[in-house]
Amino acid sequence: MATKSKTEAAGARGVRVIKKYPNRRLYDTDTSSYITLAEVKALVMGNESFVVRDAKTNEDLTRSILLQIILEEETAGAPIFTEQVLANIIRFYGHAMQDFMGSYLEKNIQIFMDLQQKMAEQGGGGLNPEAWKQFMNLQSPMMQGMMGTYLEQSRTAFTQMQEQMQKNSEQMLAALGLKR
Incomplete structure (x- = not known):
């Protein structure tokens, strides 16, 4: 076969x-x-x-x-990443936090993509880039609510990352015969 x-x-x-x-x-x-x-x-x-x-x-x-x-x-053209952001990303390579940072960025980008999808659905889905810019500049309650949700989800992702780091540290210390 x-x-x-x-x-x-x-x-x-x-x-x-x-x-x-x-x-x-x-x-x-x-x-x-x-x-x-x-x-x-x-x-x-x-x-x-x-x-x-x-x-x-x-x-x-x-x-x-x-x-x-x-x-x-x-x-x-108009870059997403500033030099400072790129430098900070580079600093994570080889660092103990590299895996956590990758996971954190991935979760945050997915949360932001989900937010964008919700906004597209609520806005009729047919917004062009200029309409998006105007919509994003509005201080509407809907926009504030969505951004609040995004920030809360981002905070949750960060908290989960911290908890995972603590768990890994405790496991490592236990493996070495040290207890916290």
């Missing part, structure tokens, strides 16, 4: 497979055509599941392609 490769298995699960060739070209196996980084960004924006694999080694390159898209976006 023949076994499926990881790429074939990803395709069977409904995850779009994009192969990256040594010449840096990206090949979409769904459309059987080469695509650009801008088209990969469109997949992200459309919430389409995909994986980018090295055509030769089958190594998963999805993260590096996503980072490449972020780099292009950050250098193209």
